[in-house]
């Protein structure tokens with residue numbers, strides 16, 4: 702059980718920040734104005750300093766998941782701007798807040814349990830799906846949102862599978878994470894459908910196939926989202 706605890710906490714923490722970063726880059730590219738783009742980068746600074754530059758500690762990250770400034774949509778029409786900017790921004794900002802809070806919560810547990818913290822690298826999972834993103838808009842954005850939905854839904858499933866094997870505190874905590882990942886998965890899918898404005902079942906089925914291959918084929922890199930351990 703200790704190995705499972707160590708393995709999952711370590712992986713989950715990194716994944717939580719990654720999930721937040723992915724959402725942040727998505728709205729920076731597609732939806733927000735220049736000033737807001739800067740605000741978003743600054744929001745992540747203390748977290749990235751901690752993870753990649755070993756600067757700061759748990760205290761320096763306390764309550765940093767709240768965003769003090771408002772985020773605005775781009776006003777001038779640009780090629781990448783989606784007609785759903787504001788909804789995209791609202792859902793993603795909420796998602797980022799939650800992921801940053803998850804990151805902090807996991808870190809807190811690790812500190813309390815004296816689990817050494819070190820940054821880890823990403824596995825093949827997300828990259829393996831992103832390779833299949835269409836090269837033109839708005840389809841590229843729709844694909845990225847579908848991928849986001851798969852990542853969140855798979856996290857949800859893996860938390861549910863892991864939870865019963867952990868101690869009571871971690872069990873409860875993973876179930877609480879699972880609930881918000883389920884909401885994130887729905888938000889991504891709703892946005893993908895709204896922006897497409899037409900049936901996207903075929904595209905979802907395509908990514909379901911790609912994703913299934915990634916989680917069911919042998920994978921040398923054992924992580925939260927990896928395939929079968931070799």
Ligand SMILES: [Fe+2]
Nearest residue numbers: 717799800803
């Ligand atoms: Fe999360």
Ligand SMILES: [Fe+2]
Nearest residue numbers: 720853882885
């Ligand atoms: Fe999530």
